[in-house]
Amino acid sequence: QLVEYGGGLVQAGDSLRLSCEASGHGFSGYPLGWFRQAPGKEREFVAAINRRSGNRVTADSVAGRFAISGDDAKNAVYLQMNSLKPEDAARYYCAAAATLTLAAVPTTPSEYTYWGQGTQVSVSS
Numbered sequence: 001q002l003v004e005y006g007g008g009l010v011q012a013g014d015s016l017r018l019s020c021e022a023s024g025h026g027f028s029g030y031p032l033g034w035f036r037q038a039p040g041k042e043r044e045f046v047a048a049i050n051r052r053s054g055n056r057v058t059a060d061s062v063a064g065r066f067a068i069s070g071d072d073a074k075n076a077v078y079l080q081m082n083s084l085k086p087e088d089a090a091r092y093y094c095a096a097a098a099t100l101t102l103a104a105v106p107t108t109p110s111e112y113t114y115w116g117q118g119t120q121v122s123v124s125s
Contacts, residue, residue, distance in 0.1 A: 002027075002094045007119030010084055014123075018079040020094030020116060031097045031104055032077040033112060034068060036090035036121075045107045046092070047079060057105045062088070086125045091118040 006018040020032065033048030047068035049056040056068055067080045077094065095112035097104065106112060 002096060002114055002116035004092065004094045004116045004119040007092060007121045009122040009124065012085055012123055012125050014084050015080070015082045016084065016121060018081065018092055018094075018119060018121075020077045020079075022075045022077075022096060027075055027096050027114070028072070029100050030114075031099065031106055032070065033095050033097065033106060034077070034079045035093045035095060035109060035112075036088075037093070037118075038090040041090075043093070043109050044090075045109075048097075048105050048107060049077060050103065050105050051077075052100070053102045055103060055105045057107055059107075081121075084121075084123045086123045089121055089123045091120050093118045 001024045004020045031050045034046040035043050037043040047058045049068045051070045065083045070077045094116040096114040097106045098113040
């Protein structure tokens with residue numbers, strides 16, 4: 001089970017930190033990623049991390065503003081979002097990819113097997 005926390009309504013320029021905790025399954029070692037989906041749009045990759053290798057990838061659209069990190073002890077992943085813009089408003093989903101390949105940092109939804117329910121982020125201008 002993946003559970004996301006930390007969404008909310010903020011103003012443009014503000015920051016939010018999303019958390020995702022994995023429990024009830026052997027997620028240990030699986031890459032974890034964040035995706036977002038706005039109404040009428042496809043699910044979009046935001047960032048992902050391979051906790052075994054430390055490799056991480058961030059989408060160009062959020063690079064320099066968003067940062068992903070992981071906590072193995074808590075089996076959790078975080079998304080620090082700074083300088084939020086109205087176009088960042090979406091439902092943000094945490095996902096786990098069922099692979100133990102050391103270098104793998106999947107960036108497409110089809111590579112992820114497990115998904116959380118999402119947390120809503122709204123940004124007012």
